[in-house]
Amino acid sequence: MEETKEVVVKHILLAKFKDEIPPDRIEELIKGYANLVNKIEPMKSFHWGEDVSQENLHQGFTHLFESTFETVEGVAEYVARPVHVEFAGTFLPALEKFVVFDYKPTTVPL
Incomplete structure (x- = not known):
């Protein structure tokens, strides 16, 4: 019997919040985003972080949000x-700019 490999899709959002959005509001929005994993069954996990790169190549983006799904569907x-x-109706207006990218992670064989 042939095994079917679980497909994983990553949904990435790179964001920069508007300068006038206070830190407590940003925190509230991030908690709301994280809570979607409890409300939407296809969303399997959620991670986020702020840019800490020393290369300064972030092009103004300050936050990354990553959600994991089993399928593109x-x-x-x-x-x-x-x-x-x-949620997007409250989250997106707080952003100065954003980019969304969905991909299937691939491992390069050594």
Whole structure:
């Protein structure tokens, strides 16, 4: 019997919050984003962080948000869910700029 390998899709959001958004509001928005993993079944995990690079190549982006899904269809379901749409309506206006990128991680054989 042939085993099927679990497909994993990463949903990445690079963001820069508007300068006028206070730190406590940013924290509140991040907690709301993290809580989506409890509300949207296809979303398997959530991680985030702030840029700490010494190379200064971030092009002004300050935060990275990473969500994990098992399938591309799971990402599409997540994006269309009303709870996500509602959250995006409050999160995105707080951003000066953002980029979204979905990908399937690949390991290069050595």
